[in-house]
Amino acid sequence: MKFDNKIFKFIFIVPVIIYSVFLIALPLLYIFWISFLKNDSYGGIINVFTLQNYIDIFADVYIKIFLRSFLIALGTTFICILISYPFVLAVSHKNKKIQQILMTLVMVPFLTNSLIRMYGFTVLLRKYGVINQILLNTSLINEPLELMYNTFGIMIGMVYTLLPFMILPLYSSVLTIEKPILEAANDLGASKWQTFKKIILPQTLPGLFNGSLMVFTPALGYFFIVDILGGGKIMILGNLIKNQFLTARNWPFGAAISVFLILITSILIWGYKKIGGKMDDLGGM
Amino acid sequence: MKKVIVKLENFSKNYGEKQVIKNINLEVYEGEFLTLLGSSGCGKTTILRSISGMDKPTSGKVYIDSEDVTDLDPSKRKVNTIFQNYALFPLMSIEDNIGFGLKMKKVPKKEIKKRVEAMIKLVHLEGYEKRKPKELSGGEQQRVSIVRGLINNPKVLLLDEPLSALDLKLRKKMQIELKQLQRKSGITFIYVTHDQDEALTMSDRIVILKDGNIEQVGTPEEVYEQPKSLYVADFIGEANVFNGEIIEKNEKNDVVKINNDVNILIASSNHNLGEKVKIVVRPENIKLIKESKTEKNLCGVIKEQIYDGAFTKFIINIDKLVIKALFIGNDKTFKVGDNVYLKWQVEDAIVVGK
Numbered sequence: 001m002k003f004d005n006k007i008f009k010f011i012f013i014v015p016v017i018i019y020s021v022f023l024i025a026l027p028l029l030y031i032f033w034i035s036f037l038k039n040d041s042y043g044g045i046i047n048v049f050t051l052q053n054y055i056d057i058f059a060d061v062y063i064k065i066f067l068r069s070f071l072i073a074l075g076t077t078f079i080c081i082l083i084s085y086p087f088v089l090a091v092s093h094k095n096k097k098i099q100q101i102l103m104t105l106v107m108v109p110f111l112t113n114s115l116i117r118m119y120g121f122t123v124l125l126r127k128y129g130v131i132n133q134i135l136l137n138t139s140l141i142n143e144p145l146e147l148m149y150n151t152f153g154i155m156i157g158m159v160y161t162l163l164p165f166m167i168l169p170l171y172s173s174v175l176t177i178e179k180p181i182l183e184a185a186n187d188l189g190a191s192k193w194q195t196f197k198k199i200i201l202p203q204t205l206p207g208l209f210n211g212s213l214m215v216f217t218p219a220l221g222y223f224f225i226v227d228i229l230g231g232g233k234i235m236i237l238g239n240l241i242k243n244q245f246l247t248a249r250n251w252p253f254g255a256a257i258s259v260f261l262i263l264i265t266s267i268l269i270w271g272y273k274k275i276g277g278k279m280d281d282l283g284g285m
Numbered sequence: 286m287k288k289v290i291v292k293l294e295n296f297s298k299n300y301g302e303k304q305v306i307k308n309i310n311l312e313v314y315e316g317e318f319l320t321l322l323g324s325s326g327c328g329k330t331t332i333l334r335s336i337s338g339m340d341k342p343t344s345g346k347v348y349i350d351s352e353d354v355t356d357l358d359p360s361k362r363k364v365n366t367i368f369q370n371y372a373l374f375p376l377m378s379i380e381d382n383i384g385f386g387l388k389m390k391k392v393p394k395k396e397i398k399k400r401v402e403a404m405i406k407l408v409h410l411e412g413y414e415k416r417k418p419k420e421l422s423g424g425e426q427q428r429v430s431i432v433r434g435l436i437n438n439p440k441v442l443l444l445d446e447p448l449s450a451l452d453l454k455l456r457k458k459m460q461i462e463l464k465q466l467q468r469k470s471g472i473t474f475i476y477v478t479h480d481q482d483e484a485l486t487m488s489d490r491i492v493i494l495k496d497g498n499i500e501q502v503g504t505p506e507e508v509y510e511q512p513k514s515l516y517v518a519d520f521i522g523e524a525n526v527f528n529g530e531i532i533e534k535n536e537k538n539d540v541v542k543i544n545n546d547v548n549i550l551i552a553s554s555n556h557n558l559g560e561k562v563k564i565v566v567r568p569e570n571i572k573l574i575k576e577s578k579t580e581k582n583l584c585g586v587i588k589e590q591i592y593d594g595a596f597t598k599f600i601i602n603i604d605k606l607v608i609k610a611l612f613i614g615n616d617k618t619f620k621v622g623d624n625v626y627l628k629w630q631v632e633d634a635i636v637v638g639k
Contacts, residue, residue: 180372183339184430186359187366188386188437198385202376 028262035255043249053256062240062257069236072151073219076158080166080215081208083159088171089200103171106164114161118228121160125153125229149231157225162218166211173207174200209272217265237261287314289351290473291336291364291441296345298331298497305331307497308345313441313475318467320476320484322520323494329477332494333443336475337366350440360389365434367444371426373418379429380405380414386437404432407466424455431466441473448483460486481521485509493517509567515637518565525571525608527564534558538631547583551634563637568611570633573599573618573625582626583608590621601625 035053038046056062091102109117124130125147132144147153177200185195201208223238235243237257244254291313298306306328313319321329334340335347338359346355354362365386373382381388383404384397392400405411408428418426427447434442447463448456464487467474478484484491485505493500493508493516501513512518515526531554533540538550541564549564556562574582585608589600597616601608608627619625 178370178372180368180370181374183359184366184368184372184433185374185385187337187339187364188433189360189389190385191360191389194389199374 031255031258034252035259037252039250039252043251045251050252053253054260056253057256057260065235065237065240068234069220069238072154072158072236073216075155076162076219077166077212077216079155079159080163081212083163084166084170084211088167088174091171092174092177103168106167110164115224115228117161118157118225121153121157121229122148125156148229149233151230151234153229153231154226154234154236157229158219158222161222161225162215165214165218169207169210169214170204171207173204173210177203213265213268213272216268220261220264287317289313290315290349291475292346292348292351293332293335294346294348296332296335296347297343298328298335298340299343304343305497306342309497309499311492311499311502313473316471316473317489318464318474318476318487320478320488320491321494322478322481322484322491324479324520327494328497329479329494330445333366333445333475333477336441337364337443338362339366363440365437365439365442367427367430367434367442367447369446369449371418371423371430371450373426373430373433375418378415378417379410379421382418382429383433383436385433390437400436404436407435407469408432408462423451424459427451427459428462431463435466435470435472439472441475442467444474444476446478447476449478449480456483463487485521491521493520510635512565512635512637515563515565518635518637523568523609523611524565525568527566527606529562529564531556531558531560531562541634541636543583549634550631551636552632554636556636565635565637566629566633568598568609570629571608571610572628573601573610574628575623575625582628584624584626587619587621587623587625590619601627603627 034045036049036051038048038050038052040046057066091099094102122129126132127144127146129147131147132141135141136144147156181199182195185199190198220236221238221241223236223242226234226236226239241254241257241261244250244257248254289312291311293309293311295308295310296306297304297308305326309332311332321332323329331340335342336349338354338357338361342355346353348354349362349364374385377385380398380401384401387397387400401414405414408431410425410428413421413425413429418429421429427450431442431444431447444463448459451459460483463474476484476487488505490502490504491508492502495516501508501517503511508517508521512521512524515524518524518526527543527549529541529543529549531539532542532548534553537553539552539554539556540548541551541562542548543564551564554562583603585601585603585606587599588602588607589598591598591600592615595613597612597614599610599612599616599619601610610627
């Protein structure tokens, strides 16, 4: 179909424009706006300009939260990469039908609400949960392991929830490598590891970065995973923002942290473009 | 005695239930240009992939330079493959592509550079060093992929229909170039193709495959002039086929009775009296005459005259039999509708058995 008619085109675009403006752009602008305002003691916002919110971010206690968030997000990204590469490479060597089945299985967990899945994990991981019971009953351990209410539990939840976001872009970029190219590398004397380093890795870099971005960014903010599997003892950026808005009722400060988070993400994308990445490669899943 | 560089011994390959290669034995000599020729699905690529190591035989052994390599990884074999679609590394420059094999072998950078330069010169791609494969034409890419293999000084270079993606003119040019490269380098080439023209022009020996069996092995002359079977005769070049029966055996000749009770002479064959045989006569060996004087010749009507510049082709009907005859240049002696008699030399009638 070809839409030469401008009005026709416009009608199709309007819903998208309305959605983007009213549900994304305006709320973000509002967040940006109030991040420069003061709050009063009752959770209200006072229309007085200040940079105090941004200065507060650099207090020791928050810097620690930032660092912890980054470490958790980095760790999650790294583990996701380690799991995804072998999986994706193995899948890409199967025949088309099996590939489809396996990739559908990757998507299946999305059919259930992730909050519910996290509660599912507590059944597995808690002190006398399924895993500890099995280990105790088989006498592999004498005392239950601390599998949750710590960073370990959070990482399990993060990796579990975010893994598909690494697998999907990586899978689609692995598919761009034609099989004869891998055979040629092998034929020219490259070992499996050399083939990976010289051929597969460079060619899947866009997918890798895309996946990393899609894992790293949410990992900074997925407060519900931290709340449930961290047991409220551990604070990351996501909880911090949520708490500022809902518990501490300091909207301007919460807004300032949000803006800061957006800034960091933007810097990452900018860095990606700087090293020669294409924005198109980021969009495709 | 020529040295055997590649040997397949009782080699079979199954894909699931289907046996694609049926227990073949083949020896490839050092320095020769050997072509595996056959229609698609005859197993020619499978043979190539077993020599390179990308496929393993179901049973049998593969030897390269007298060494049993049946279970050796492709990276460890002293052979290189040229792929149909070039399989160049898209993100690497031309020089990095060509130098890849040496780099994997940890050859010093200086030497790699020197040898890559020499290779680029060999295929006249000077000035292309820093370009990416995508910026080259199909023919140029194929030349890169050929020297990417050659630079490693393989014992054998395996070529899997390397020219099939190129257009006719370029293909003809590359055929000659490849043959020259092979002669200059002295490296054994094993070449897979379904194009009989390509096989005839380039090869020292041709292996004709049919349904996973070797039908015939021989020089281009041998397979063209003495095809062992009707399949070979038909596959290599064009063939006129007559069904006949040997009715007389003399000292030098056999007499064969073919259609219309015409008796023809053939060179003494090892077929017995009364045996049914097939006689093949190539179109270019058939002569047409207006009147038959001494002998009883086959007689037909010219149905079609096809002129294609270098040749004139006549299609002649003898009852239901269709015969092709080929003449050099624009032959105007005969025209469509003429009655003609067919003649050929005794030695041009090839017996291919039943």
